[in-house]
Amino acid sequence: MNSIVKFYTILVALMIIEMSDGEPDCKIPCYCKPKQKTAACASRHLHYIPKLPSYVEQVKFVGNNFTHLSRSFFKNITSNNKIILMNLTDNLVLNISVDAFADFQYLKTLEISKEEKLTIFSLKKAFRSFNTSMINNLIFSGNEWEHLPPDMFKELKLSRIRSLSMTSNSLKDLNGGIYSYLTELKTLNLAHNEIKNINLSGLIVLEELVLIDNDIHNIPTWCNSTGDSFVPQLKVLRLESNSITEMNSSSFKCLRNLQQLRVDYNNFRSLKNNTFSELVKLDRLHLSHITRLQVIQETAFNVPSLKSLYFQYNGFHFDKGNKFNAKTIFSYCPNLTTLDMSSNFLPSMKKSQLLKLMLIPLKKLEKLTLPDTKIRGLPIGLFPKMKFLKTLNLQGNSINGWKDSERIFGNKSSLKTLNLQANNIRLVNKTTFPPSILSSLKSLDLSSNQFSCTCDQIWFREWIRENFESKSKKNNLTLISYPEKYACMFPSNLRGVLLKNYNPTPETCKEKNYFTAIAVSITLVVVLLIAVPLLLYRCQTNVRNYIYWWRLYKKRKSGYMRLDSEDYEYHAFVVYCEQDRKWVHDVLVKKLENEEDMRICIHHREFDIGAPITGNIGKYMSKCRKIVVVMSNDFAESEWCQWEVDLVQERRRKQGRGVSLLIMLHTIDSNHMTDSLKTLLDSTPHLQYSNGVGEKLFWTALVEGLRKPFGHPPVAIL
Incomplete structure (x- = not known):
């Protein structure tokens, strides 16, 4: 007994020593x-x-x-x-x-x-x-530095520092000479500053440059006066969330070792021919969240080395042939293995072969991602040409089914992951997928579709029961989100019932189908033969009245127009002062454009360069459906802002007070309150911006206000 107690005492002591490394824990x-x-x-x-x-x-x-x-x-x-x-x-x-x-x-x-x-x-x-x-690694973030001494890193000239991060400061310039003392610097991260001017001299060994969320308007100059590169070793370049409006064939000269380029969240209106052709080693290109993009020229993606292209959330209309050339758009980057085109507008069902024309050159593709692209049909003969395709994501579209699955998918033993979540698929039967697909797949997602729980679904139920509900599973396939996201949508009496709990048998379906078909057919014929003539006889006066009303409506429509036309280029024009620019750009505009899919007009980005500011304000305010006024003490002190308030009042007199939305970013003191502002505030309720609990309510009210119609304005004769 004593030996057992002694053994456990020693064991506990060893555990305590091991947990604390022989020392007391932190206090x-x-x-x-x-x-x-x-x-x-x-x-x-x-x-x-x-x-x-x-x-x-x-x-x-x-x-x-x-x-x-x-x-x-x-x-x-x-x-x-x-x-x-x-x-x-x-x-x-x-x-x-x-x-x-x-x-x-x-x-x-x-x-x-x-x-x-x-x-x-x-x-x-x-x-x-x-x-x-x-x-070898220094991080200086959020210190509110605006400028660095020229010899900031002179004392580190013999160091082996490879990574330097100075994010979330207020730096205005990138002067490469400041960092030239760091002779082994490979990564320089200057994200979330206010950099506008860039001089890259002195960064000859740099491999990664991060300039996310700055104030860059033009692509930096990469070549020195002799035509050599300032950054010959650069492999990764990140320019997301700036104000760059144009790229062309000379934008990326002297970057012959660049492998990854990210220019998301910028303001390009077009992608021009051979923009990236100088990047002979480019492997990965990100062009996402560019919501103003309107045109892609024929050789824009002339990058034979490119393997991964992320073209997401741009809302680009690939369903309009005048915006791009379907035959050539990807023909100059045939080595792509990954393509993500999420949240764009791809060709509809009637033009599904246009999608085939676009993607047919990509024979080496391994991963194709097309969620939320408004696809209604799958093109015949496209996927069989992609011999290496492993992952196909078609989530969140409007696909309701297809015929001839052999020609749609082919004998694709390479396909391992197929995602058809949240489409309009009602019926899955023996011919929906070729046998070779079902035997090679490792992951299949059919969740959140609109399944019809009728006897036509009996094959799918038996296949699920055999492969996912029985103890003896025959393959390694995973049916994603089964059973909780596989529910009946039709008929109405079974809506919401899990497919797992719908268990028809061949016997019951055979009997039910026989009598139901006869009953439905006879009933339909009788109803049509009796009801239609009776309705026409009893309601002939109403029919004539309806025809008269329709003609009157068409005539009125051809002779009148509504004054509140919705044909605007922008959802809203933002009136704000320079001191509130950071909140407007980084919070308001990003929230409305990226999450609510709105187009916002701000003078910092949209105004025509060189044009008088008064003309710019009048021109662009007329292109906007509504006006958002961001108010603060600085706003009240600005003469330009007060002049814009007068323009807002004039617009309100024409279209009603619903045309403007007022945001009180910071409460205005009484000594800053002007007569025009007081009149505006007295006649229109305003939203008060606040962090925390009330922030969600603020955004909800703002978005609803922007989308709310003006009401019922008067009718004017043409």
């Missing part, structure tokens, strides 16, 4: 994970560095109260730990001493973020204390 406000070798400390009351277990190699100090960082300040972790990663975020740091990092001999990654009061020059001097043979 509040710190939290440690021994297996991950990490520690995190967060408390505004913490004004010193606590001692941490010796196993800690990665430490995060977030939301503390560290005023001055020095060598002695870090003594508790430099004397007992081998720190390789340190994160200092939002710690109210004011300055850093020159020797602050002298004892971090193993430090590889340092992050100093959201330290808005930090003196940048003290940080620059503190670089002297880095162990330059170890440090």
Whole structure:
């Protein structure tokens, strides 16, 4: 008995030692994970560095109260730990001493973020204390830096830093010379700044450049005066969410090693011939969320090296032949293996062979993604030509079925994943899919279709029962989301019943079909023979009246027009001041355009360059269905904004107060309130923007207001 107790005592002791590595765990406000070798400390009351277990190699100090960082300040972790990663975020740091990092001999990654009061020059001097043979990754985000000293990284010229991230600051320029001291820099991330001007000199070894969400209007210059590349090693370029309006065949010269390019969320109206042809090694191209795109020229995708193309959420009309050339659009990139065209307008059922003409050159395609593209029918002879096709996604379209499945799908043993979720498929029978497809598939998604629970569905029910409900499963196929998303839609008395619970048998269906067919046929004939003549006789006066009313309606329509024509180019024109530009561009416009599929007019993006501003305002305001006024104290002080308010009032007098929507971004003080603003606010309710609980209500009210009709305006004679 004593030996058993002794054994369990030793076992428990060993477990405790293993869990704590022989040391006490972190004390509040710190939290440690021994297996991950990490520690995190967060408390505004913490004004010193606590001692941490010796196993800690990665430490995060977030939301503390560290005023001055020095060598002695870090003594508790430099004397007992081998720190390789340190994160200092939002710690109210004011300055850093020159020797602050002298004892971090193993430090590889340092992050100093959201330290808005930090003196940048003290940080620059503190670089002297880095162990330059170890440090290779720096992150400085959200510090509200607008400009960097020219010699910012001079003290790191002997370092091996490969990655530098300075996202979410307020940097205005990219001056490559500042980073030229970092002779091994491979990745430079400057996303979410306000960069407009770019000089790439000094970045000769750079491989990845991230400029997402800046203020870039033109593609940067990649070639120097001698025709050589500023960035000859660049492989990844990200320019999403800028204000670029044009690309052409010279836009990407001198980038012959570029492999990945992303230009999503920009304002191109057309993709021109040979835009990407200089990118001889381009492997992956992202052109998504470009909602203003109207034309694709014949050789726009002249990129033989291209393997992946993501052309999503552009709302481009491939169903209109004058917008592109179906025969040539993909003929110059025959090596594509992945194509995603989600949320565009592909040819309808009557033009399904146009889809075949577009995609037939892509014989090496392995993954084809076409959700939400308004497809109604599948083209004959397209998929059999794609010998390597593994994944086909047709989710969220209007496909209701097809005939001759052998010619639609062919003998495709390569196809492993087929997604037909949320279409209009009612019936699945023995001929819906070729046997070769069902035997080779690993994943099939038919969920959320409009299944008809009649005896015609009996084959599908038996196939499901045999393959997914019986204990002896015959293949490795997975029927996605079965059974919860496979429900009856027809007939009405079975609507909502899971297909799993609909269990017809051949015997009951045979008997039911025999009598039902006879009864329905006889009833239909009798009704037609009796009801139609009777209705015509009894309702002849009403018929004549209806014909008279229809003629009158047509005449009135040809001689009158409504004053509230919906033929506008934009859903809304936004009136705002320069101080509120960031909220308008980054929050309001992105929300309405990306999530609500609206077209918004803002002067920063739409106005004609060189034209008088008064003419621009009048021209573009007339193209917009409604006007959104974003108000604040800065707005009230702007003379231009007050002039635009007068234009809003004039528009309201013509079309009613429903033409304008008022947003109070920041409450206007009484001493800033003008007579015109007061009149506008007294006559029209306004929306108050707020974060948190009321934000969802704000967006709901705004979207409904933009979509709400003006009402019933008067009728004017032509």
